[in-house]
Amino acid sequence: MTNSIREIPVSEAFLIIGSNTTENHPVIGSMIKNEVIRKGKKLVVVDPREIELAKYADVYLQIKPGTNIAILNGFMHVILRDGLEAKEYIKTRCEGFDELAATVKKYTPEYVAEICGLDDPEKIVEAAHLLAKTSPMALYYCMGITQFRSGVNGVKSCANLQMILGNLGVAGGGVNPLRGQNNVQGACDMGALNAVYPAYQKVPDEAMKEKFEKAWNATGLSLKPGFTIVESLNAAIAGDVKALYVFGENPVMSDPNQHHVIEALEALDFLVVQDIVLTETAKYADVVLPGFSFLEKEGCVSNTERRVQKMNRVVAPVGDNREDWWIIMQLANRMGHPWKYEKAEDIFEEIRQVTPSYAGITYERMEKELIQWPCPTEEHPGTQYLHKDKFSRGLGLLSGIEYTAPAEEVDPEYPIILTTGRLLEHFHTGTMSRNSRILDAIVPEGYIEVNPNDAQNLNVVDGELVAVSTRRGSIRIKVKVSRRPKDNVVFIPFHFYEACANKLTIDALDPGCKIPEFKVCACKVEKIAV
């Protein structure tokens, strides 16, 4: 998030796009509901499913999955057409406006309504006006923006909109991605990415290589970016990747096109899995290393608003398990690197040395202060919102982004759009939530959400078992007839191994950031003959 959770009350309007906030980030969802329902703040919701927030929206736009860029361009078209942009802000703080203006020119409400499958183009105008005329307006998005072949462009479009409205770098505004896991922010910050070191310092940079060789007392750091997850699976099948070390992940469940993932794991010579339970992935492992659960370990995590918080040991560890950092250190030690950490804080002290945005953060400050990176020095209060007076790159870059269709569109054989996501009661691959008794009891099994019209066309009823197939695989799953999905769109949560959504999803990737297109593929739903 460019901005902070505590700014929610400062925002006068919200654009929620591609985020089922009340289910996936419920605490933030409630805060937004509070502003909208109880204080009359404005709300525009864009989502293919009629999520709870849609009920309270001033304008709700039920778009076809994969058409975010079109609708955002549509908003910008109306804003520029009607002269509602923040002219001074654009002039002084941005560049590339002409290109953007030229691009959005053709995205008339009518054209966009056509792409997005909306009946009433006027609602696009209404939404655009509302968003432009109420400030500060905060844009919140989640995987419904990013998990597309055009994910990076979706994010850029969000930034475009907020820049032309002057909503970046102001309290209560911002482009606010809601992070889906408790430390996905931190894992990125720490350089658990193929092309960057901690704090997004670039791998193919001699200076960085030198910096880290010195800091780590190491030699021969590679200048070549590594594989991303999905690329590495392809490389495994091709025989280029021989060994895989999976630490706290469950790719068999979480990655698209499960069949392909399993094929890759089977192609490996050696698989190590470090986890807390025997996950679906661990079942393919050669070595399984039992780690600590979150309540057994100490360390820190960074939340969606860049706030770094301390985790503490609450319960004694089980069995003969070891701290995860100890396990990694042991591997390093046994490979000839004499790392010596005695506790998590020792590692964090090293992190501060090489991670400028974390340099001013200490365990002591975390316990006492609300502290958000960037925080370069111990005297620095941290940063509530980014891009305050200028963007990190100087001028904000507006870029013209064209809508592109998803990789797989419906055809007579696979006539229905499948989209996937999470439920309130479960999390990701279910390793934790499905092993929690109450959560598992509340929602014990998966289902496919089918619109009543589609259910009628398919001749299926609530609770009936159906076969759902894509070009990649097929599952059997119960029908839940629901008004939530748009006509001809079905939704399956991906938490359930018994009816695994990712057997169906497509492994098409965004060319830039390699995010898979989980949110849209073509499927067919068939009644199972008795």
Next chain:
Amino acid sequence: MGNGNITLTINGEEVTAQKGQTILEAARGNGIFIPTLCYHQKISKTGACRICVVKINDRMIKTSCTEPVTEGMKVETEDEEIVEIRKGILELLLAEGDHNCLYCDANGDCELQSLCYRYGIEPSGSDFPKNTREIDYDSSYGLKRNENRCILCGRCVKACAEIQVKNVWSFAGRGSHAHLTSDISEKIGDSSCVACGTCVQMCPTGALSFQQVLGKGQAWELTKSSSICIYCGVGCKIDFYTNREGQLVKALGCDDGPNNGHLCVKGRFGFDFVQSDKRLKKPLIRKNGNLEEASWDEALDLVVSKFSGYKEKNGPDSIMSFSSAKCTNEENYLLQKFMRAVIGTNNVDHCARL
């Protein structure tokens, strides 16, 4: 005093408060105790339980939770008459419901109990009839409800309306027949409740309680420690309670975190996997096609020998690692350092995109 400050006298002592504060807030700000039941700082004021009454300027009796401070005001928080009123109210409450601490989940953690103790309330021996209200222990996986322990303070109604913003609870009935309803007289488990548990966390008595998560423990046997929720990226801070056996018992939202004490159903109830019997307890090594328990040395040495082998033979880039968005900064840092500095590859990624 200027600067919007107000001077008043509480129990004969001059204290300073801010303009717009209530007497209760001023008193608490100055370390003076006034009992409360319906009041809770996270929700709007109710003024219904009347237990926080104080005497103003020797004559008016007002609820301190609603009455604003004024310059020169004289407040007595606990004179004989006020104590008499408080006792009277507590007696009414005890007579209204079924407040038998012996059988109550909230024993030791009950605001009504502690006030009755403070004011020395004895069983009245009166024969006033009690309305029998709803007991619903089964319909919800998360919440239990025993309205015979309810004092109708309305905290749950407001918690649901103002914090979770779901409005599952409302009052129904009227007068002595007033009671709670969820949706339109639904059982809580059949209602639109999302089991965030905020109402339970704010209930001052045992009327609302959590379904037992793991073994039981009574309030005074539990140990509290805080950590951060493991699920989504909001980073809610949670106070976890463990019993003497070290078992996790319950989770309450912590006020210090970005969540301001609020939680969702996952943060509230999704922690017992930590002590589930599905947990791995020893390293495993695949032998003859099966994963078999092994010692740490055996397991670590095997990994090291394999990694060293591939690094040597196929080059560092033949080894890949997936790091974890569910693990700490320290762990993620160390894994990427391991891959980069020890293996010599940038083959590290995690599920940021999944």
Next chain:
Amino acid sequence: MILVNDIQNVVDKWGNDSENLMLIMRELETKSGKNQVDKDTLQTLAAVMNIPESTVSGFVDFYTMFKKHPRAKFLIRVSKSGPDHIMGARDVFDFIEEYLGIKPGETTADGVFHLEACECLGVSSVAPAMMINYDIHGNLNRESLKKIFDAYRKKEPSFKSDCGPETYADACIIDNGKQTKRLLAAIGTVKAESIDSYVQNGGYAGLKKTLKECKPEDVITVVKDSGLRGRGGAGFPAGMKWSFVTKGDMQKYVICNADEGEPGTFKDRILMEGNPHAVIEGMAICGYAIDASIGYIYVRGEFRKSIELLQNAIDQARAKGMLGRNILGSGFDFDLFIKEGGGAYVCGEETSLINSMEGERGYPRFKPPFPGGAGFKNLPSNVNNVETFASVPMIMERGADWYKEIGPTNCSGTKLYCLSGKMKNTGLIEMPMGTTLREIINDFGGGMKGGKKFKFAHVGGSAGGILGEDLMDLPLDIDQTTKAGVTLGSGVVLVADEDTCAVDYLLQIMSFFEHESCGQCVPCRVGTSQLHHILKKFANRTAKKEDLDVLIKKATLMQKASLCALGQSPILPIRTMLKYFKDEFIRHCDPGYSCPECDRSLKRYYSGAGH
């Protein structure tokens, strides 16, 4: 079951805002044909209005006029409040049981009638009374009841009221030429249905004069000078109240409290039904004074006829330009709307009334903030009683000095006294403030009915005090009554004779308070229930003498600690009743003591299912 489309239409008609919930609910209930708003209807309504189900449910549950369970085509509500109790409500129940075969809560086998007990219907001069759907009938006896029920069997339910002629405004006034008529002068002269008739009789002259000659602050000065004090019961100076309304650019509201629920009171109903324009005119003047462009009259849901006549008057006033934009070319805008009650005495408390207007449960709000600062929709609002507003036009027209000519210095003007109970004549009279009980009973009541002996008068309503012989010459004005430890309240004078049992009567009063407590604050919710319980013990002769102390102790706690006036009130009837009839209570402590009155009430109201 009501169809989704029908529900949608009703919501569209009244407006999709929870402040219209009462009107929507009322129409849905009528549409049901069974006097019911069932769960399915409520669920659909919540979905259509996009408001929480719990809100709708909690709302319906608060107002006794609505029920989720089916009742019948015709719903009979028989009042059991004080005046009706004294005048024979129990006989009415007895007859209904005999003739229709139903007790409260039951439906006739043919599904035509359902019986409920209710509280005062605002027609106490013709008690005992009942309401069938929205038609009120008084002076009930075996013959009239039979005739009424037989007639209803042939009728179809209608949303329009069809009340008995005995309840009409002019029929409820004691006209013996001895009154000091100001408010009542127009009743019977002016046609309630006709604005022209009102204007011909000098109506709207006060408003015209005000708009032409006065600045808003001048109006407040005149009203202050006149000494007009609130006629709802609390007696707060009206001009002062107006001056407390926050000034500024925000929307402000004038609210007329026409939730006349105090048992024994019926004056506001008569003003609304006999001379509705006076209320409208008074509110418009107030609107001008406090810079409010919108007014609401919150009328008891039971007063269907008042609502109809008021609505007609509002429509006419709008058409005549007395309401709406730029009234009489003055640039002053003021419009008026009716809000309805749903059967809750506590909504007569001004903050409960405001909550009810907003579509909430009628819980009183803590004060401060007062409505003048944060009232309807949390905006500045001035709430006054019907009689208060109706007094305003003449004050503006004739001046403060003229108004003050009558009545004591600090309680100027006339007062409407509502006479009910065991007098020869009952009805409404208008006399200078400070008329005594003796004058009222002798000069207007025509003495005790049937030559019986006076036992006590309950003055001010259920929340008022009991007056015995010793207070016969107490001037019944706002201050003198308070000084004497009683209250004038809304002007109820209910007279009981020697046949009335003090215990039995107080039992009904305590039953009333328990029934009407909103249940929000602890002292009142539990206290009213306990007081009622103690009275039951006296009535069935199981009480001990010490229970009298408990009674006083509990009621005193309630007086000190309750959130609103309802819980603070029971001490007054209890203390004053015991002042005169403590011995009678002590006699009831003897299990062998015979009391047919108590026995009858116990059998009627406290036996069978649910007790």
